[in-house]
Amino acid sequence: MSPSLEIQVIAVVVAVACALPGTFLVLQRMSMMSDAISHAILPGIVVAFFFTGTLSSPWLILGAAMAGVLTVALVEVLRKTGLLKEDAAIGIVFPALFSVGVILIARYAGDVHLDIDAVLLGELAFAPFDRMVIGGIDIGPRSLIIMLCVLLLNLIFILVFFKELKLTTFDRALAGALGFAPALLHYILMGIVSVTAVGAFDAVGSILVVALMVAPPASAYMLTDKLKNMIWLSVIIGILSAISGYWMARVLDASIAGSMASMSGLFFVVIVFLAPGRGIWWTYRLKTLQKLRFSTEMLTIHLLNHEGLPEASTECRIDHLEDHLRWEHVFAQRAVRSAMQKEYVVLEHDVLLLTSKGRLFAQQSQLDL
Amino acid sequence: MIELFSDLFSDYTLRTVAMGAALLGITAGSLGGFALLRRQSLLGDAISHAALPGIALAFLITGSKAPLVLMTGAALAGWLGAALISSVTNRTRIKYDSALGIMLSVFFGFGLVLLTYIQRNPDANQAGLESFLFGQAAALVERDVFVILGIGALVIFLMGLFWKEFKVLSFDPDFFQTLGFPVRALDHLLTGLFVIAIVIGLQTVGVVLMSAMIIAPGAAARQWTDRLGRMIMLSGCIGAVSGVGGALISSSIPGLPTGPTIVLIVSSIVVFSLLFAPNRGIVFRKYREWKSGKQLRVEAVLVDMYTLAAQHLSAEYPHSARVLDVMSSMSGPARRTLGLLKDLGLATQLDAKMWSLTPEGVRRAELIIQRQFGGEE
Numbered sequence: 212m213s214p215s216l217e218i219q220v221i222a223v224v225v226a227v228a229c230a231l232p233g234t235f236l237v238l239q240r241m242s243m244m245s246d247a248i249s250h251a252i253l254p255g256i257v258v259a260f261f262f263t264g265t266l267s268s269p270w271l272i273l274g275a276a277m278a279g280v281l282t283v284a285l286v287e288v289l290r291k292t293g294l295l296k297e298d299a300a301i302g303i304v305f306p307a308l309f310s311v312g313v314i315l316i317a318r319y320a321g322d323v324h325l326d327i328d329a330v331l332l333g334e335l336a337f338a339p340f341d342r343m344v345i346g347g348i349d350i351g352p353r354s355l356i357i358m359l360c361v362l363l364l365n366l367i368f369i370l371v372f373f374k375e376l377k378l379t380t381f382d383r384a385l386a387g388a389l390g391f392a393p394a395l396l397h398y399i400l401m402g403i404v405s406v407t408a409v410g411a412f413d414a415v416g417s418i419l420v421v422a423l424m425v426a427p428p429a430s431a432y433m434l435t436d437k438l439k440n441m442i443w444l445s446v447i448i449g450i451l452s453a454i455s456g457y458w459m460a461r462v463l464d465a466s467i468a469g470s471m472a473s474m475s476g477l478f479f480v481v482i483v484f485l486a487p488g489r490g491i492w493w494t495y496r497l498k499t500l501q502k503l504r505f506s507t508e509m510l511t512i513h514l515l516n517h518e519g520l521p522e523a524s525t526e527c528r529i530d531h532l533e534d535h536l537r538w539e540h541v542f543a544q545r546a547v548r549s550a551m552q553k554e555y556v557v558l559e560h561d562v563l564l565l566t567s568k569g570r571l572f573a574q575q576s577q578l579d580l
Numbered sequence: 581m582i583e584l585f586s587d588l589f590s591d592y593t594l595r596t597v598a599m600g601a602a603l604l605g606i607t608a609g610s611l612g613g614f615a616l617l618r619r620q621s622l623l624g625d626a627i628s629h630a631a632l633p634g635i636a637l638a639f640l641i642t643g644s645k646a647p648l649v650l651m652t653g654a655a656l657a658g659w660l661g662a663a664l665i666s667s668v669t670n671r672t673r674i675k676y677d678s679a680l681g682i683m684l685s686v687f688f689g690f691g692l693v694l695l696t697y698i699q700r701n702p703d704a705n706q707a708g709l710e711s712f713l714f715g716q717a718a719a720l721v722e723r724d725v726f727v728i729l730g731i732g733a734l735v736i737f738l739m740g741l742f743w744k745e746f747k748v749l750s751f752d753p754d755f756f757q758t759l760g761f762p763v764r765a766l767d768h769l770l771t772g773l774f775v776i777a778i779v780i781g782l783q784t785v786g787v788v789l790m791s792a793m794i795i796a797p798g799a800a801a802r803q804w805t806d807r808l809g810r811m812i813m814l815s816g817c818i819g820a821v822s823g824v825g826g827a828l829i830s831s832s833i834p835g836l837p838t839g840p841t842i843v844l845i846v847s848s849i850v851v852f853s854l855l856f857a858p859n860r861g862i863v864f865r866k867y868r869e870w871k872s873g874k875q876l877r878v879e880a881v882l883v884d885m886y887t888l889a890a891q892h893l894s895a896e897y898p899h900s901a902r903v904l905d906v907m908s909s910m911s912g913p914a915r916r917t918l919g920l921l922k923d924l925g926l927a928t929q930l931d932a933k934m935w936s937l938t939p940e941g942v943r944r945a946e947l948i949i950q951r952q953f954g955g956e957e
Contacts, residue, residue, distance in 0.1 A: 237675075237678050240675050240676075240677050240678075241677065242675075242677040242678045242680065242681035242682075243622050243625075243677050243680055243681055245681060246622075246625065246681060246684060246685075250788060289854070292854060292862060294802075294803060294854055294860055294862075295799055295802075295854075296616075296619055296621070298619060298620075298621045298622045299616055299619075299621040299795055299798075299799050301621075301622060302621040302622050302624070302625060302791055302792070302794075302795035302796075303792065303795055303796050303799055303847060303850055306788060306789050306791055306792030306796075306843050306847070307792065307843060307844060307847040309788055309789070309840075309843075310789060310792075310839075310840030310841075310843040310844050310847075311840075311844070313837060313839075313840040314836060314837065314840045314841070314844070317835050317836065317837045317840075318835045318836065418629075418685050418688050418689060418692070419685070419689060421681055421684065421685035422682070422685035422686055422689055424681075425678055425681035425682050425685065426681075426682045426685065426686060428678075429674055429678040429679075429681075429682055432673065432674065432678070433672065433673070433674065459693075460693070463693065463697055464696075464697070464700050465692075465693040465694075465696040465697040465700070466689075466692045466693055466695070466696040468689065468692065469688075469689040469690065469691070469692030469693040469695075469696065470689070470693050471689070472685050472686050472688065472689020472690070472692075473686060473689050473690040473693055475685075475686065475689075476682065476685075476686030476687075476689070476690070479682055479686070483668060483672055483674070489672060489673060490672070491671050491672060494671070
């Protein structure tokens with residue numbers, strides 16, 4: 212494989228590995244835990260690094276996963292005191308742990324290759340040059356192998372615990388009553404998030420982990436109401452973000468991780484606007500249509516009320532509508548135009564008259580109201 | 581220690597850093613109190629990340645690294661991020677936490693793209709922009725302190741000016757709206773002040789640690805008081821103390837970065853407050869629970885002994901501890917409480933097993949029964 216292809220494969224694997232647990236984070240309203248964990252794993256990485264002296268040991272992943280679970284436990288402890296809300300608890304725990312990590316690095320690891328930039332920002336461009344060699348055979352870039360393992364772990368987790376995750380996500384109380392141990396599952400899920408975050412940290416950096424864990428599932432959430440569909444869509448959107456992000460970085464000669472995060476954001480924005488039935492543009496259009504329909508109903512009913520009566524010649528003028536129905540001039544014009552288009556009313560000598568079709572519509576609307 | 585404080589007045593760098601950190605702590609701490617009450621603690625985290633592309637863009641457009649220029653860019657981007665978060669949460673089914681996570685990571689990612697783009701552009705001298713990521717308190721100069729002072733004073737002045745409005749906004753926004761106040765405009769104003777408070781801190785403590793400067797002082801202050809005014813004042817003070825403390829400690833120990841030290845100090849203050857604050861603190865709560873639990877047990881055993889004795893001729897008729905154990909099985913073993921009764925002079929031990937009420941005990945039991953049952957028995 213060429214380095215360019217290898218980078219894209221790594222990015223895709225990371226995207227899929229993040230989208231799987233990310234779906235459940237988004238649904239359980241714990242998206243910010245991904246941010247907290249991806250920062251708080253720093254001291255775990257540093258401590259494990261002190262013991263092993265290398266950045267490529269599996270102990271690093273274990274150390275980081277433990278730091279992640281520690282974060283979750285500390286947040287839980289703070290929350291259980293009842294003195295702090297969950298968001299404040301998260302916001303206090305992870306900067307503190309992160310600070311511990313930064314201080315450990317500054318004091319004891321200043322002269323080794325372990326800088327905070329690498330953890331936070333990552334540099335995917337160098338990933339293909341760090342090969343994993345077993346028994347003299349080059350089996351691929353190290354981060355690819357690691358992320359494939361993480362992906363496999365996440366897949367197994369979701370396949371095995373799908374039912375439990377689904378129940379815990381949508382009805383935690385029921386899950387508890389049925390004996391599914393939602394608290395334990397919560398910790399396992401957070402452990403999975405930690406492992407994913409640390410597996411990805413030197414390839415893509417922790418900020419991209421947040422982007423890939425939250426943005427694609429949130430985009431998918433705009434598109435579907437089915438859990439399985441949401442997982443599939445998250446995976447697809449994640450993959451698209453990864454590949455398009457890579458090419459964006461190629462074109463701009465800029466950070467690959469940052470470009471992928473930007474692309475995932477772009478997908479999110481597009482989907483938030485255009486998602487069928489739920490997007491901002493759709494709801495806006497729906498509202499406008501409903502408003503217009505209602506105004507047509509009001510107009511025809513108004514005309515029906517005064518039809519054939521002596522005051523009809525004054526009541527049924529467009530400018531009178533503005534006073535009577537409290538419509539603004541532009542809106543009144545639009546309502547009349549729309550009613551004329553539908554052939555409900557006609558204009559004769561500045562007076563609006565109902566057509567037979569309009570009369571029927573008005574009567575029907577009155578019944579409905 | 582004394583030497584350290586004298587350094588504070590003589591050492592230029594230390595004095596600058598300490599001043600900057602203190603001002604920052606006051607501003608961020610007092611505004612953070614509002615964020616805590618409005619359950620927007622993590623908004624600070626999102627805003628500080630979202631500010632990055634603004635910094636890069638400001639540099640790209642103006643080519644200047646003057647703090648005010650970069651801060652303006654940062655503030656605009658941070659404010660845009662905050663506005664998008666509230667707009668997405670209000671208009672779609674996306675939840676607040678997801679919106680925060682997305683804006684935070686996407687804005688930051690885009691900022692990284694811009695930063696790396698600037699770096700690879702050989703003409704630009706981008707050195708110093710990175711300090712916004714992790715903060716470089718030691719690099720503060722006097723001019724920066726004046727900028728922080730000016731902006732911080734403005735922010736706090738505006739907070740004082742709109743004090744009443746922000747107060748109602750934090751506690752009962754719906755009520756506020758029914759009173760006919762422009763809630764959305766005030767919400768934007770408070771968010772705007774919040775953004776400014778964050779932006780002036782980025783250069784000192786960096787993106788990640790700024791969120792702690794926002795949340796932690798408020799969270800600590802909240803434990804000590806139930807009055808908003810006191811809480812905000814205390815929050816500002818805690819911020820300032822942590823700032824100065826962090827500057828002092830990190831200057832006296834080589835290789836200790838200032839930002840993280842400040843964060844650890846403020847986090848320790850939070851833990852201390854959670855444990856020891858009067859009324860709300862965990863230690864006080866446990867003590868109160870233990871005390872009222874003890875009183876309840878004493879009363880329960882007294883009443884048990886009295887009702888048992890009521891079956892006999894005298895209210896001081898003795899009973900075995902085992903019977904009382906069985907009767908008070910809900911509130912723990914009676915034997916321990918009996919010892920307490922003896923110390924209080926309410927009961928006497930006749931032999932190894934048998935206990936009886938003293939006349940004082942009888943009187944107390946009657947009082948308790950009267951209180952509980954309205955004197956009918």
